[in-house]
Amino acid sequence: MPPANPTPTKWPKSLTADHLHRLVRAEGDPRRALALFDAATAASTSAPEPIAPSPATVSLLTSRLASAGHLPLAVSLLSRSRGAFPSAAALEPPFLTLLRAFNRTRRPLGALHLFRAAPSDLALPHSARSYTAVLAALVAHSHLPLARSLLADMRAAGFAPTAATYNVLLKAHCSDAAAPIEDALRIFRNIPKPDVCSYNTIIHGLCRRGSLAEALELFSEMVGKSIAPTVVTYTTVIHWLAREGCFDDALKMFDEMGRRGISPNLVTYSSLIDGLCKGGRATSALELLDRMIKEKKLPNTITYSSVIDGLCREHRLSEAMEVLDRMRLQGRKPDAGLFGKLIFGLCDTGRAVEAANYLDEMVLAGIEPNRVTWSLHSRINNTVLTALCIKGELGRAFQVYQSMRTRSISTEPTTFPLLVESFSKKNNLDKAAHVVLDMLSERCIPERETWVVIMSGYWSKKKVRQEAEEIWDQLAVN
Numbered sequence: 001m002p003p004a005n006p007t008p009t010k011w012p013k014s015l016t017a018d019h020l021h022r023l024v025r026a027e028g029d030p031r032r033a034l035a036l037f038d039a040a041t042a043a044s045t046s047a048p049e050p051i052a053p054s055p056a057t058v059s060l061l062t063s064r065l066a067s068a069g070h071l072p073l074a075v076s077l078l079s080r081s082r083g084a085f086p087s088a089a090a091l092e093p094p095f096l097t098l099l100r101a102f103n104r105t106r107r108p109l110g111a112l113h114l115f116r117a118a119p120s121d122l123a124l125p126h127s128a129r130s131y132t133a134v135l136a137a138l139v140a141h142s143h144l145p146l147a148r149s150l151l152a153d154m155r156a157a158g159f160a161p162t163a164a165t166y167n168v169l170l171k172a173h174c175s176d177a178a179a180p181i182e183d184a185l186r187i188f189r190n191i192p193k194p195d196v197c198s199y200n201t202i203i204h205g206l207c208r209r210g211s212l213a214e215a216l217e218l219f220s221e222m223v224g225k226s227i228a229p230t231v232v233t234y235t236t237v238i239h240w241l242a243r244e245g246c247f248d249d250a251l252k253m254f255d256e257m258g259r260r261g262i263s264p265n266l267v268t269y270s271s272l273i274d275g276l277c278k279g280g281r282a283t284s285a286l287e288l289l290d291r292m293i294k295e296k297k298l299p300n301t302i303t304y305s306s307v308i309d310g311l312c313r314e315h316r317l318s319e320a321m322e323v324l325d326r327m328r329l330q331g332r333k334p335d336a337g338l339f340g341k342l343i344f345g346l347c348d349t350g351r352a353v354e355a356a357n358y359l360d361e362m363v364l365a366g367i368e369p370n371r372v373t374w375s376l377h378s379r380i381n382n383t384v385l386t387a388l389c390i391k392g393e394l395g396r397a398f399q400v401y402q403s404m405r406t407r408s409i410s411t412e413p414t415t416f417p418l419l420v421e422s423f424s425k426k427n428n429l430d431k432a433a434h435v436v437l438d439m440l441s442e443r444c445i446p447e448r449e450t451w452v453v454i455m456s457g458y459w460s461k462k463k464v465r466q467e468a469e470e471i472w473d474q475l476a477v478n
Contacts, residue, residue, distance in 0.1 A: 015040060021057040030064040034073060037061055055085045059094040066101030074098055075114060079121055088124050095124055096133050103137035111137040112146065128159045132168060139172040147172055166191040167198050174205030181209045196222075200232050207240040215240070231257070235268040242275020250275065251284070263295075270303045277310025285310055286319070298330060305338045312345030320345065336362065336373045340380045352387035356396055359384050369409065382412045389422040397422070398431055405438070417450045424453045 020040050027033035037057070041050050058081040065074035078094055085091040095118065102111035115134045118124040131154040138147040151169065154161070161169070166187060173184035188194060188202045199222045206215040219237055222229060234257045241250035250272055257264055269292045276285040285307050292299055304327040311320035320342055324334060339362045346355035359381065369377035381404050388397035401419065404411060411419075416439045423432035432454050439446055 015051055017051055017054045017057065020051060021054055021060070024057055024061055030061070030068045030070060031073070033061060034065060034077065037077075053081060053084050055090050058084050059097070062094040063097045066098055069105060071098070071101060071105065071107070071110065074101070082122050082124075091122065091124050092127060092129065095122065096129060099130065099133040099137065103133070103140055106141060108134075108137040108141040108143055112150070126157060126159075128154070128162050128165065131157075131159055132162060132165045135165065135168045135172075139168055139175070142175070144172055144176055163191060163193060163195060163198070167195075167201060170198060170201045170205075174201055174208070181205060181211060194227075196227055196230055196233070199227060200230065200236065203233065204236045207236060212240055212244055212246075229260075229262070231262050231265055231268065234262060235265070235271060238268060239271035239275070242272050242279070245275075245279055247276060247279055247281055247284070264297075266297055266300065266303075269297060270300070270306070273303055274306040277306045277313070280310075280314065282307070282310035282314050282316065286323075289323075299327075299332075301327075301332055301335060301338065304332060304334075305341065308338060309341045312341050315345070315349060317342070317345050317349060317351070333365070334367075336367050336369070336376055336380070339367065340376055343380055344383060347383050347387040350387070350391065352384065352391045353393055353396060355384050355387060356393075356400055359400065363403065363407075368407070378410050378412070381409050382415050385411075385415055386418060389418050392422075392426075394422055394426055394428060394431075398428075401435070411438070411442075413444055416444060417447065417453075420446070420450050421453045424456070429454065 020037070023040075024033045024037055027036060037053065041053055058077065062074045062078050065071075065077065075098060078091075078098065082091055098114060099111045102108065102114065111134050115126070115130055118126065118130070131150065135147050135150055135154075138144070138150065147168075151161075151165075154165070170184055170187050170191075173179045173187060174181075184202060184205050188198060191198055199218060203215045203218055203222075206212070206218070215237065219229065219233065222233070234253060238250050238253050241247075241253060254264065254268070254272060257268075269288060273285045273288050273292075276282070276288070289299060289303070289307055292303075304323060307323050308320045311317070311323065324338070324342060327334065339358055343355045343358050346352070346358070362380075381400065385397055385400050385404070388394070388400065397419070401411070416435060419435045420432045423429070423435065436446060436450070436454060
């Protein structure tokens with residue numbers, strides 16, 4: 001894509017490299033800034049004497065183009081302007097910026113290609129830093145065989161791994177489920193001076209492999225070496241402590257964060273709240289939710305869903321409904337999964353009509369089934385239908401049933417007979433027959449028991465019985 005045409009610039013009588021840098025920095029659109037840069041550095045009628053841009057200007061513009069996703073333009077600019085840099089060492093910072101931009105935009109193979117071409121296209125020799133940047137891109141996007149091959153090239157070229165390189169290797173081994181965690185520990189112990197990133201990576205890797213005790217030992221070692229844990233370190237440990245049911249330890253770790261002046265983020269709160277709710281500690285989760293809101297870290301849908309699920313598990317449905325109301329007041333929209341948790345809880349405790357009301361709210365809110373949630377919607381609707389029949393709320397049950405048919409939500413094979421039996425016992429034979437016809441239209445053939453129920457209902461009606469007896473008498477005479 002060619003650069004956008006800039007608005008004609010009125011150049012000063014004596015344009016300098018410093019003035020060009022200020023113009024480029026002031027232009028908000030990076031493509032327009034590039035067009036301005038090209039106009040100033042090429043001979044033309046508006047700028048008869050092209051100026052030599054400063055390395056700072058080239059670096060600034062390269063970075064802005066890369067950040068905006070214009071990677072081909074950024075690569076072309078760096079290649080065209082390499083003469084502006086006094087040495088290869090000065091060219092490396094914008095080159096590293098480009099490599100990281102390829103990583104950030106999920107183009108690790110593009111970063112590898114740029115790296116391979118650097119000696120010929122940019123006259124820029126490889127370095128430990130550029131090797132590490134490409135390794136990071138390959139590892140981040142799971143190109144582990146390529147990363148191992150590049151590491152072998154790095155060593156063959158005589159570059160000793162730096163602390164950053166070790167951290168990339170550590171991440172590769174920890175993210176590869178097939179790699180033994182012992183290999184990652186061996187790499188970690190070979191790092192001359194492990195930093196907080198090294199500890200965070202190995203602690204997370206150990207936790208994922210179920211080695212929580214070893215992870216806690218490394219956490220203590222980290223603190224003992226005066227390497228300050230970050231919010232990432234604490235969040236990882238708290239998440240896995242809660243997941244393993246060590247709730248008191250997780251809460252102590254959470255309090256320790258505060259004492260160290262480290263503010264928990266949304267992930268920290270959500271991880272701990274989810275673990276507490278699954279472990280039957282909904283009261284503690286509610287306290288954390290209140291604290292979270294006071295600290296102006298607004299919970300997301302996942303956090304609220306965890307709390308509502310925990311309260312429903314403990315049959316504290318009134319509190320669950322209050323949390324749902326608070327959630328909506330804060331502008332969060334519940335999804336089918338969240339409504340489902342509350343509806344299932346209400347049905348389990350016999351509050352079928354309230355469950356049906358929430359089902360109506362789902363429909364009014366436009367929460368319709370899609371490919372992912374279709375089975376969930378079907379289960380929610382059939383559960384409500386069953387609960388209403390058990391409670392004898394047949395008028396409401398028929399409304400839900402008709403709504404399901406209108407929205408093409410499947411009725412489960414076990415729900416059809418329950419409807420027929422419920423309507424027949426209450427002498428709602430027209431509705432029972434309606435359900436039977438729907439069953440037949442869906443090729444769901446009623447069992448013998450279902451036919452017996454509805455036929456018994458019709459037989460119990462006096463007029464039908466009299467007509468049947470008359471026919472029987474006529475057959476007997478003949």
